[in-house]
Amino acid sequence: MKLSGLNLREKLSRSVQAIFNTRLAVSRSTLLTFSALTLILFLAFSIRMFPTRWGLELSEFDPYFQFRFSEHVLNTGYVDWGTWYDTQRWYPLGYTINIARTAFPGLPFTAAVSYNFLSILGVPISLYHFCILFPAVFGTLACLIAFFFAKDIGGKIVGLLSAFFLALNPSHITRTAAGFFDDETVGIGSILLFGFLFLRALDEDRSQKEGILYAVTAGLALGYVAASWGAALYPIAMATLFVFALILLKRYSRRLFLSYSLTFGLGLFLAINVPKHGIDFLSTWAVLPVLGVFGLLCLHEFLNALKTARSKIISVAAFLTLILVGLLALSFLGYMGSIGPKFIRVVNPLQRGESEIYQSVQEHRLTAWGSIYYDYGVGVLFFVLGLFFAARYLTSRHLYIIIFGISTLYFASSMVRLTILLAPAFCVLMAIGLTTLMKPFITVMRETEKFSSSKKYIAGHVGKEFSASVLILMFLLLTFTYVFPSPRVYTHAYSPPTILSASVPLRTTQSVTEWTEMLSWMRTNLPTPSIVCSWWDYGYWITIKGNQTSLADNATFNQTHIGNIGLVFMSNETEAVRILEERFTGPDGPPTHILVFTTFNSLGGDQGYGDEGKWRWMARIANQTVNPGFYFEWGEREEFNTFGNITTNQWQWNDVGKNTTVYKLMQAGKNSIVPSAEAVELEYFEVEHFSPGNPVASIGTDQSGQPVYLYALVCLYKINYP
Numbered sequence: 001m002k003l004s005g006l007n008l009r010e011k012l013s014r015s016v017q018a019i020f021n022t023r024l025a026v027s028r029s030t031l032l033t034f035s036a037l038t039l040i041l042f043l044a045f046s047i048r049m050f051p052t053r054w055g056l057e058l059s060e061f062d063p064y065f066q067f068r069f070s071e072h073v074l075n076t077g078y079v080d081w082g083t084w085y086d087t088q089r090w091y092p093l094g095y096t097i098n099i100a101r102t103a104f105p106g107l108p109f110t111a112a113v114s115y116n117f118l119s120i121l122g123v124p125i126s127l128y129h130f131c132i133l134f135p136a137v138f139g140t141l142a143c144l145i146a147f148f149f150a151k152d153i154g155g156k157i158v159g160l161l162s163a164f165f166l167a168l169n170p171s172h173i174t175r176t177a178a179g180f181f182d183d184e185t186v187g188i189g190s191i192l193l194f195g196f197l198f199l200r201a202l203d204e205d206r207s208q209k210e211g212i213l214y215a216v217t218a219g220l221a222l223g224y225v226a227a228s229w230g231a232a233l234y235p236i237a238m239a240t241l242f243v244f245a246l247i248l249l250k251r252y253s254r255r256l257f258l259s260y261s262l263t264f265g266l267g268l269f270l271a272i273n274v275p276k277h278g279i280d281f282l283s284t285w286a287v288l289p290v291l292g293v294f295g296l297l298c299l300h301e302f303l304n305a306l307k308t309a310r311s312k313i314i315s316v317a318a319f320l321t322l323i324l325v326g327l328l329a330l331s332f333l334g335y336m337g338s339i340g341p342k343f344i345r346v347v348n349p350l351q352r353g354e355s356e357i358y359q360s361v362q363e364h365r366l367t368a369w370g371s372i373y374y375d376y377g378v379g380v381l382f383f384v385l386g387l388f389f390a391a392r393y394l395t396s397r398h399l400y401i402i403i404f405g406i407s408t409l410y411f412a413s414s415m416v417r418l419t420i421l422l423a424p425a426f427c428v429l430m431a432i433g434l435t436t437l438m439k440p441f442i443t444v445m446r447e448t449e450k451f452s453s454s455k456k457y458i459a460g461h462v463g464k465e466f467s468a469s470v471l472i473l474m475f476l477l478l479t480f481t482y483v484f485p486s487p488r489v490y491t492h493a494y495s496p497p498t499i500l501s502a503s504v505p506l507r508t509t510q511s512v513t514e515w516t517e518m519l520s521w522m523r524t525n526l527p528t529p530s531i532v533c534s535w536w537d538y539g540y541w542i543t544i545k546g547n548q549t550s551l552a553d554n555a556t557f558n559q560t561h562i563g564n565i566g567l568v569f570m571s572n573e574t575e576a577v578r579i580l581e582e583r584f585t586g587p588d589g590p591p592t593h594i595l596v597f598t599t600f601n602s603l604g605g606d607q608g609y610g611d612e613g614k615w616r617w618m619a620r621i622a623n624q625t626v627n628p629g630f631y632f633e634w635g636e637r638e639e640f641n642t643f644g645n646i647t648t649n650q651w652q653w654n655d656v657g658k659n660t661t662v663y664k665l666m667q668a669g670k671n672s673i674v675p676s677a678e679a680v681e682l683e684y685f686e687v688e689h690f691s692p693g694n695p696v697a698s699i700g701t702d703q704s705g706q707p708v709y710l711y712a713l714v715c716l717y718k719i720n721y722p
Contacts, residue, residue: 033156037147037163044143044167048136048177050494054511056132059179059497061554064540066181067131069108074116074127078109082275088549089539091531092586093561097275102555104276106228107186132178135185139176142189142424143167149196150428153397154435161431162424169427170375171419179497184420187229192424194221194235195404199397201259211255215262222263223270226277231421233286236267238407240289242400247296251396257297264290372412375419376426378477383426385433405429499541502712504599504609506697514691515541515597518714521689522546529588532716533580534595535569535614536562542595551584551591559621566622568594569615569662570634576661577684577721593688595716598666602695602709603702604674606651610712615662634660661685669693669715685717 051059058064073081082097089095097103115130125133143163151159166172175184200206201214222239226232243260246252268290272279281287373380387405390398404425412422495501502512522530523546531549532542539553552562564583568576581590599607606612619634634657657663658680667680673693695709702708 029156033160036160037144040147040160040163040167041140041144044163045136045140047167047173048139049133051178051497052132053494054496054500056129057179057497057499057516058128058132058181059177059499060182061498061537061540063131063179063181064544065103065554066107066111066183067128068540068544069103069105070111070115070131071127073105073108073112078112081105081108087587088529088543088547089553090555090558090561091549091551091588091591092584093558095555102276102557104183104228104230104274106224107181107183110186110228111181131181135176135180135182136178138185138189139172140167142172142176142192145189145192145196146424146427149192149424150431152196152199153401153428154432157435158428158431161434162428165379165427165430166424169423172423175420177495183229183231187225187231188420188424190221190225190228191231191235191421194218194225194239195400197221198239198259198263199400201263202256202396204253204255208255208258211259212262215259216266218259219263219266220270222267226267226271227274230276231418232271234407234411234421236264236290237286238403239263240293241407242403244289244293244296245399245403246396247293247300249394249399252297252300254301257301260297261294264294371416372419372422376430379426379430382430382433382437385437386429386431387433389432389436390429401425401428401432499545502599502609502696502714503537503597504607504696504710504712506699506710508697512696512712514693514712514714516545518689518691518716519545522548522716525689526593530593531584531586531588531591532593532595533565533568533584533591533719534597535611535618536565537614538595538597548593549588563622566618566620569596569611569618570622570660572659573661573664573683573685577719580719581721590721591719593716593718594661594665594685595714596662596665596669597712597714598669599696599710599712600670600674601699602674602711604670607710610666611662612651612666615660618662633657665715665717669713673711673713682717684720684722686720688716688718690715 058067069081072084076084084097086095111127111131111134114134115127118125118130143166146166147159147163149159150162172188174180175182176188197214197218201211201218203211206214222232222235225235243256246256268282268287271277272281282291376383383405387402390402405428408418408422408425412419495507496511499515500511500513501508502514504512519541522532522542526546526548528547529549531551532546533551534542536552536554536556539550542548542550543553551565552558556562564579568579571579580594584591597610598612599609600612601607611618615634635651635653653663658667658678664680664682665685667678668682668685668687669690671679672690691712691714693711693713696712697710698707699710700708
């Protein structure tokens with residue numbers, strides 16, 4: 001027994017020693033790449049977690065609906081979500097996803113599946129907090145996908161730099177920071193994944209089995225984009241243009257034909273099963289080119305089988321005639337679907353004036369070129385160089401990234417929101433330009449000295465010094481882009497969620513609790529169902545955080561309904577109550593409460609961040625007019641000296657404006673904070689609850705040198721019908 005015990009201990013000792021002596025067969029280059037990528041991903045995740053410093057809350061408005069959608073999927077399953085009739089929204093109409101066709105299931109499904117997986121593992125986290133952290137995780141995953149996508153295009157260094165630039169990109173950070181639980185969270189990473197897989201499917205060096213596998217997975221990725229984000233039309237159109245360019249460049253192959261067919265066949269099949277798209281998606285002008293390019297691929301394959309030039313000419317003529325007749329027939333019979341107005345405005349940014357609601361959303365504005373420079377700084381130069389170097393050596397992957405970069409630059413200049421679409425392409429091309437420019441200088445720095453004469457030695461030595469200077473200069477330029485004169489990345493990331501800043505675009509040292517306090521009070525103290533009338537901006541907050549019924553929200557699918565709400569606020573009390581009773585009475589009666597949000601300073605002047613700035617859109621959407629003199633029915637602008645020697649141009653209400661419901665409700669709230677404000681008498685509205693009304697920030701001094709404070713106030717009134 002003793003001998004057997006000794007043998008056992010000896011065997012264990014040898015086994016442990018063998019483990020310690022094991023050397024992983026990993027090269028130094030791979031280890032360095034893995035280490036650098038790990039640090040980049042850690043940096044990306046850390047930056048995107050900055051908003052949690054203010055508290056764990058969802059940001060903006062749409063993420064609240066995405067959370068509600070995810071919650072519904074978890075509670076009812078993954079099948080019946082399309083028939084979900086939400087009675088707490090758009091009262092008295094209600095909201096059904098299949099009818100409104102304003103929601104994509106991709107993000108809520110992903111969140112629900114991920115949350116279920118964590119629950120199985122026993123991770124103790126609520127769905128609300130999970131949805132807050134979700135964007136930071138998937139924003140980091142997008143940086144990882146960017147590495148592999150760019151690595152296939154230009155090598156490991158390009159991949160690492162692309163991931164690094166995307167990790168620090170302000171537009172991408174803004175849309176993937178903790179709390180921003182919206183479609184872009186998964187959309188950008190999915191578009192990159194689609195490009196990565198589709199380009200690999202076209203590689204002639206891979207086996208046919210691998211090509212089919214990559215084509216199928218690319219189709220799944222494309223279908224996922226279509227199920228997750230309205231911008232899915234972009235990767236569809238971009239890849240179609242890319243394949244068309246390959247045909248023109250005489251790079252047709254059967255691999256291209258097979259990969260294109262599998263990818264788009266599967267991707268479009270998944271897309272038409274999304275209620276937002278439906279079968280009509282295939283007949284829109286944005287998707288028909290996919291079928292046209294497929295026809296060209298079929299024609300190319302057919303022509304390869306023909307022997308004579310005459311038969312080829314006849315076949316091409318017949319194909320073009322068939323395409324033309326088919327398009328005319330579809331258009332004449334009414335089967336040709338149109339592109340949505342929002343997409344038309346992106347393609348043609350000069351067409352802006354059809355929808356008042358569209359114009360009222362800040363992220364739909366035209367992008368100033370200065371904002372693109374602010375995001376990328378000297379990277380703009382490297383982006384241009386990247387385009388140049390990619391065009392000089394025009395591989396299929398370089399062609400893809402050129403189309404990706406130029407097209408997204410155009411679309412980003414058409415709409416502020418689409419700067420997020422530009423971010424990955426810009427970062428990859430920026431990395432290509434920087435890497436290619438640095439390569440000769442790095443080569444000089446690595447060279448071993450081979451010269452014997454003193455002159456040659458001096459020449460070689462000076463060359464290395466010059467190369468080192470250039471590399472240091474590039475490093476300094478990038479440093480000034482991301483660090484000086486202020487840490488731009490830090491500035492973009494270190495912003496509180498919208499609800500914790502009360503929608504006030506000022507940097508404060510602590511959270512602003514006006515909205516969270518009001519919504520918590522509504523959830524706790526108001527009977528359910530209470531029906532709250534407010535401007536559509538606050539609908540999601542009222543329904544989801546306040547657990548009360550709202551009249552409209554950010555889905556904005558019924559402009560007439562929103563126009564009626566605007567009419568309520570811009571009418572006098574008697575007319576407002578009549579409209580509320582006539583046009584908004586439903587199964588639970590007419591609205592029970594009305595809510596306004598106002599911002600003002602301690603001198604009584606309006607600041608314009610609340611409904612005192614939004615009333616113009618209430619008037620425009622209610623009346624559907626863009627007459628420049630239209631607003632002067634309610635007042636006029638006057639020069640107003642409030643802050644020392646600074647003269648401000650403020651709006652002054654006239655007697656008609658002071659009789660509107662929105663003015664009287666805001667003024668009554670202001671009176672509770674600023675005693676010197678003009679008194680108002682309310683006839684049909686009774687104060688139910690005001691938020692605390694604490695000062696948000698100091699915004700200057702008055703003529704006597706006393707500090708002037710900004711206030712944000714949420715006012716809830718009970719409606720007393722005559």
